[in-house]
Amino acid sequence: MYGGKYHYVVIIKRSLAVVLAAFFALASVARTPGYTICDSVTGTAHIDFPFDDARIAPDYGNNAVELDRINRMLDLVRNDTNAVLQGMSIHGYGSPEGTFRRNSSLAQARTDSIAAYIARRNNLPEGFIKTSTTAEDWDGLERYVREAPAELLPHRSGLLRILQSDRSSGGMEWAMKTMYPADYNVIRKECFPRLRRTEFCIVYLFKCPPEPAIEPVAVESKAKVDSVIVSPVAEEPQDQFVIEKRKRTIFFVRMNMLLPLLNIGIEVPIGNRWSVGADWHYPWLFRNWRHENCYQMDGLLVEGRYWFGKKHKPGEENRKYRLRGHSVGLFTMLGRYDLQHNYTGHQGEYVMGGIDYLWAKPIFKGKMHLELCFGVGFFYTQARKYHVYEEGGKGYRDKNYRKHITYFGPLRAGVNLVVPIKWTTKKKVKL
Numbered sequence: 001m002y003g004g005k006y007h008y009v010v011i012i013k014r015s016l017a018v019v020l021a022a023f024f025a026l027a028s029v030a031r032t033p034g035y036t037i038c039d040s041v042t043g044t045a046h047i048d049f050p051f052d053d054a055r056i057a058p059d060y061g062n063n064a065v066e067l068d069r070i071n072r073m074l075d076l077v078r079n080d081t082n083a084v085l086q087g088m089s090i091h092g093y094g095s096p097e098g099t100f101r102r103n104s105s106l107a108q109a110r111t112d113s114i115a116a117y118i119a120r121r122n123n124l125p126e127g128f129i130k131t132s133t134t135a136e137d138w139d140g141l142e143r144y145v146r147e148a149p150a151e152l153l154p155h156r157s158g159l160l161r162i163l164q165s166d167r168s169s170g171g172m173e174w175a176m177k178t179m180y181p182a183d184y185n186v187i188r189k190e191c192f193p194r195l196r197r198t199e200f201c202i203v204y205l206f207k208c209p210p211e212p213a214i215e216p217v218a219v220e221s222k223a224k225v226d227s228v229i230v231s232p233v234a235e236e237p238q239d240q241f242v243i244e245k246r247k248r249t250i251f252f253v254r255m256n257m258l259l260p261l262l263n264i265g266i267e268v269p270i271g272n273r274w275s276v277g278a279d280w281h282y283p284w285l286f287r288n289w290r291h292e293n294c295y296q297m298d299g300l301l302v303e304g305r306y307w308f309g310k311k312h313k314p315g316e317e318n319r320k321y322r323l324r325g326h327s328v329g330l331f332t333m334l335g336r337y338d339l340q341h342n343y344t345g346h347q348g349e350y351v352m353g354g355i356d357y358l359w360a361k362p363i364f365k366g367k368m369h370l371e372l373c374f375g376v377g378f379f380y381t382q383a384r385k386y387h388v389y390e391e392g393g394k395g396y397r398d399k400n401y402r403k404h405i406t407y408f409g410p411l412r413a414g415v416n417l418v419v420p421i422k423w424t425t426k427k428k429v430k431l
Contacts, residue, residue, distance in 0.1 A: 042201045045069055046194075047114055054109035056117050067117070073202055074122050087203045089130040090115050095192035096136040100169045104135035114198055136169055137195045144191040152190070155180045166325045166361070168310060247424045252323055254371065254418040259283060265301075267418070269322040272312045275305045281335070290391040292343055299335020299350070305358065323369060323418070327358050331375065331412065343388040345395065346403075350381035356412050368419055375412035381405050 048061030058064055077085050092111030094103045108131075115129040142163045145156055153159060162175045176184045251268045255261075256279070265279030279301040287294040306328055311321040332353035339346050354377015360369050385401035388394070 042199070043069060043073060045198045045200065046196070047110070047198055049110055049196075052106070054106060054113050056110075056113045058117070067121075070118060070200060071121060074118070077202055078122075085202070087130070088118075088124075088128060089132070089201045089203075090118075091199045092131070092133045093137045093140065093195055093197050093199070094133070094135050095195040096138055096141060096169055096173055097188070097192060100135060104133070107133040107135045111198065138163065138169070138172075140195045141187070141191060144187070144194070148186075148190075152186050153183050155183050159183060164362075166309070166311075247422050249319075249322070249420045250423050252369070252418050252420050254279075254416045256281075256414040256416050258413065258415055265416075267305075267323060272314055272318045272322055273307050275307070275323060275327075276303065277305065278302045287338075287340075291340070291388045291393065291395065292391070294338055294340035294345055296338040297335065298337075299333050301331055301333040303329045303331035303356075305329035320366075324360050324362060327360070329356050329358060329375075330354075331356060331377070337381075340386075340388075345386055345388075346383040347386065348381045348383045350379065352379040352411055353377050354411050358414075360418070368417060371414065371416035371418055373412060373414035373416065374410070376409060377411045379405075379407040379411060 045066040047056065047063055047066055049056070050060065056063070058067055074085070074088075077083050090111055092107050092114070094107035094110075097103070111131045111133050115131050118124070119126070119129055142160070145153060145159045145163065148156070150156065158180060159176060162172050162179070165172065165175075167175060176187070249269075251266050254265045254267060254277075256263050256265075259281065262283040263279055263281040265277060267275050267277035269275045280298070281301070282298045284296045284298045287296060307323070308326045308328075309321075311318055311325065330353070332351070334349070334351050336349045337347065354375050356373055356375025356377075358371055358373040360371045362368070363370050381404075383403045383405060385398040385403070386395040387398065389396065
C-alpha cells in the first residue's frame, strides 16, 4: 500500500487478518462444547532483520525480547485450562525506502519468516497463523510528521503536502529527499525503524459454565466484528450468527462552482479505473417582466471517464483512490436556450460533444473532493430569431430567419465540489 491518506479502506486492510482470525474463531464455537465466548489479545513487536534480508535471527538486535513477548502471550493462553486457542494472525509493515516492488516482496517474506518461527517454536499446525502485509506504511509516516516536534521537522507543512499529493511512492520519497534533505534524514533515522514492525492477534475461546435455557447474549469481539452469538440451550447447540457491517461509497454528487446552485451531477465508479457521470445544468432564469433581456439555458451532459495511475489498478486495497488523480473523459450534451437582448432574442436546441481532462484531489480529510476540469469539442445549433414589440408582451418569431451555428474549440470548464455518498449494509451470516 502506498499514498499516505487517512481512509477507512486503509483501516480495513490493516485489520483484515484480525477480522479473519476472529471470524474463524467464532465459526469454531459450534465445534467446541462448553466454550462460548470468543476473545482476543493483540500486540506489536519490532523484529530486526539485516539489510535486505528476510531470514529471522533470534539473537540479532533486540529480537530475543520481542519474540519472547509473542511466545509468552501464546503460552498464557495455552496454559489456561479455561481457554482454547483458536487462531492467530500476523500483519507485517515495511517502511517507504527503495522501490515498492522490492518492499512488497521483502515485507511478505519477513512476515512469513516470523510466522514460521512462531509456529515451530510453539508446535502450531501448518496454516494456523494467517499473514498479511503493508509494504510501505505511508499512513504511519504521515502520523509521525504530524506529531513530531517542530524543531525536528521544521518543514512539516511542506512534507505533509508531499505526502497528501498524488505522486507515486517513489515520487514522494524523491521529493522529500530533494526538497527537505535535513528533515528526510531525521525521518530516515527516527521514523523508518518504527514503521518496520509486526502486529499480531491471538484469538481464543473462553469456557463458560453450562446454563439452562437463557436468552441470546450479544458479545462484541475485540477484532472489530459486530457479532451475535446464540448460547446453547441446555446441552443442545444452537445456530450461531455473525452480523457483518460494510460501508461502501456507491456514487458521488458534484456541483460546478462556476455556476453555484445552478447545476447538479452524479458520478458512479465502475471498478477502480472507470466511471460514468451525468450533470444537469439549469440556469433557466434571468427573464425580467418587461421581456427586454433574457438568459435562459439548460442541458443534460453525460460522460465516461478513464483514470490513470498505479493507484487505480484493480483490487480492494485501491478502492479508496477512486475518482482521484488524473483522468480523461468523453462527453456529450443536449439542451436548449433562450438568449435575448434589447427585445431581440434567439431560441433553439443544441448538441455538443468532445474530450476533457480532469484532476481531482481529496479535501477535508477525504470527506469531499475538489475537481478541476477543462474540455474541447464540437458544438452545433440551429437558432430561431424572435422580437418583443412591447414591454411585457409576447415574442414574435421571424419565420424567415434560420441560422446554423457550428463551432470547435474550448467547450467545458469546471471547478467541481464533490461529495461521496456512502451506504452501510448489514448481513446476517450463519456460522
